[in-house]
Structure formats: structure tokens, C-alpha cells
Amino acid sequence: MPHDSRLPRLDALRAVWMVWMAAFHFAFNLAHFRLIEANFYVDPLWTTQRTLILSGFLFWAGLSQALAHEAGQSAPRFWRRWAQVAGAAALVSLGSALMFPNSWISFGVLHAFALMLPLLRWGLGRWPTGCLVALAALAWVLPGWVQHPVFDTRWTNWVGLVTHKPITEDFVPLLPWLAPLLLGWVAARQPGLRRWLAGPVPGAGRAWAGLGRWPLTFYLLHQPVLIAGLMAWMALAR
Known part of the structure; x- marks a missing residue:
């Protein structure tokens, strides 16, 4: 989105959501270093938070991309931002390979953004609202209906139709996570929400707004x- 808009x-x-994510990861780090007892892979306390945090980020991204497109974001500006996201995804893969060599991140949240944002901007974003809502619903439920071993490799698991979750520290495949991104794009079409978002942020909220400009x-x-x-x-402490 252009800075002045x-x-x-x-x-x-x-x-x-950024601060919530940081708190979640801080707790994850405490568990990783065995300073607390917590299972982030099966305990609903943590798995539910991950779903909500990730859904929120994708929703805001879809909404922001729709508003930026409507505000006249040029293709070169979009691709410059995309290159930053794709480069950051590569850094995440490299850094995770160093820290977690047996469970490094090959397709995490930034990889998902790098795949899905062009798909949304140059294709799906042109669909009617009803079709996007229906597609979001299908994307969310399809992995529960269809799985096949062909999607279980690192080269294909990005689709999401895996028979089991891969061993990785972050996994954000196209399905089901396209759903909240699509819903964010749809939400940007709602005049009431857009008017509310255009309102002022009082007091200390302005500091939060400043932080929210730097998600990457x-x-x-x-x-x-x-x-x-x-x-x-x-x-x-030793």
C-alpha cells in the first residue's frame, strides 16, 4: 500500500498480531531450551494459537494487498516487495537449516506469501466475491478430504494435500492457508470495514500503528x- 494511503x-x-506472534515464539524458545514443559506440536493451547496467529497474518495480508491494488500500486512496486518477501523466505530456510538441520523450513509463512500474493493479485483477485468465498471454504476443507503420498515430498508438500505433516519447524501450504488470504481480499470490498479502518487511532494506539508498518x-x-x-x-545465570 502506498505510504500516504x-x-x-x-x-x-x-x-x-506481531506482538502475539513474538510472545508465542518466546514461549516456544523456552520450551526448546527446556526451561518450561510445553508441547507446541500437539497441545491445543499452542496449536490453536498458531492457527489464529497465522490466519490473522494472512487475512491482513489479503486485505492490505487488495487495498494497495485499488490504490494504484504499480506492478514494479508489487514485484519489488515480492522480491523482498521471497528473499526473506530464502533467509528463513537457510537460518532454520543451521539451527534445525533435521526439521528446517522449506515452505513456511514467507514462502506461502511469495506463492500466494502473485496468485491473488494477478488471477484470483479478479473473481467475484461469491466465488472467492466459496473457494476459501473449499481450500480450508479440502486437505481433510483429499490426501495422496505424491504430495509428501519437500518438492510437492507446498500444495498441502499431504498424508502426514512433514517434519519441519513451520509449514504453511497453499491448502488450507489460501483461505484466510482470500477472505482478507473479500473483506477489503466491504465499504463499512474500509470506513472503519480509515478512522483515527487514539493515544498509545499510534505507537502500535507505527510498529505495524514493519511486519517483514x-x-x-x-x-x-x-x-x-x-x-x-x-x-x-549459570
């Missing part, structure tokens, strides 16, 4: 900062 309330809402930077930096701080504290 930003919606502070949207940025503030995105910031809430925050995403890339928060875990290295959290892990480094936790390791430093552990070293000093």
Missing part, C-alpha cells in the same frame, strides 16, 4: 533477538 487502524491490528522486518528480527537474549540470560 496507509490505514493506521489496520497497521495497529497487524501490530497486535519484525518477522525476520524478532526470533534472532529473542533467542540471543535468552541464550545470554542462560549463560549469565
Whole structure:
């Protein structure tokens, strides 16, 4: 979205999800270093939070992309931003391979953005609202109906029709996660929501709005900062 057309309330809402994500990852780090007992892979307390956090980020991304497109975002500007996301996805894969060599991230949230945003901008975003809602519903339920071993490799699991979840620290396949992105694009077509997002952010909310303008930077930096701080504290506490 062009800088002069930003919606502070949207940025503030995105910031809430960013801080929630950081708190979630901090708890994950505590479990990884065995400072707390928690199973982030099966315990509903944590798996439900992951679903909500990820759904929110994808929803805001779809909404933001729709608003940016309507505001006249040029193709070169879109592809510059896409290149940043794709490059960041490659860095995540590299960094996770160093820290988790047996469960590195080959298709996480940034990889999903790199795949789905062009698909939305240059194809699906032109569909009527009813069709997008129906497609979102189908995308959400289809992985529960259709699975095949051909989708179980690292080269094909990005589709999402896997017979079992791959061993990886983050997995955000096209299905079902296209659904909240599509719903965000649909939400941008609702005049009432758009008017509300255009309203002012009072008081301390302006700081949240400022933070929400930097989701990619925050995403890339928060875990290295959290892990480094936790390791430093552990070293000093010995």
C-alpha cells in the first residue's frame, strides 16, 4: 500500500498480531531450551494459537494487498516487495537449516506469501466475491478430504494435500492457508470495514500503528533477538 494511503487502524491490528506472534515464539524458545514443559506440536493451547496467529497474518495480508491494488500500486512496486518477501523466505530456510538441520523450513509463512500474493493479485483477485468465498471454504476443507503420498515430498508438500505433516519447524501450504488470504481480499470490498479502518487511532494506539508498518522486518528480527537474549540470560545465570 502506498505510504500516504496507509490505514493506521489496520497497521495497529497487524501490530497486535506481531506482538502475539513474538510472545508465542518466546514461549516456544523456552520450551526448546527446556526451561518450561510445553508441547507446541500437539497441545491445543499452542496449536490453536498458531492457527489464529497465522490466519490473522494472512487475512491482513489479503486485505492490505487488495487495498494497495485499488490504490494504484504499480506492478514494479508489487514485484519489488515480492522480491523482498521471497528473499526473506530464502533467509528463513537457510537460518532454520543451521539451527534445525533435521526439521528446517522449506515452505513456511514467507514462502506461502511469495506463492500466494502473485496468485491473488494477478488471477484470483479478479473473481467475484461469491466465488472467492466459496473457494476459501473449499481450500480450508479440502486437505481433510483429499490426501495422496505424491504430495509428501519437500518438492510437492507446498500444495498441502499431504498424508502426514512433514517434519519441519513451520509449514504453511497453499491448502488450507489460501483461505484466510482470500477472505482478507473479500473483506477489503466491504465499504463499512474500509470506513472503519480509515478512522483515527487514539493515544498509545499510534505507537502500535507505527510498529505495524514493519511486519517483514519484525518477522525476520524478532526470533534472532529473542533467542540471543535468552541464550545470554542462560549463560549469565549459570
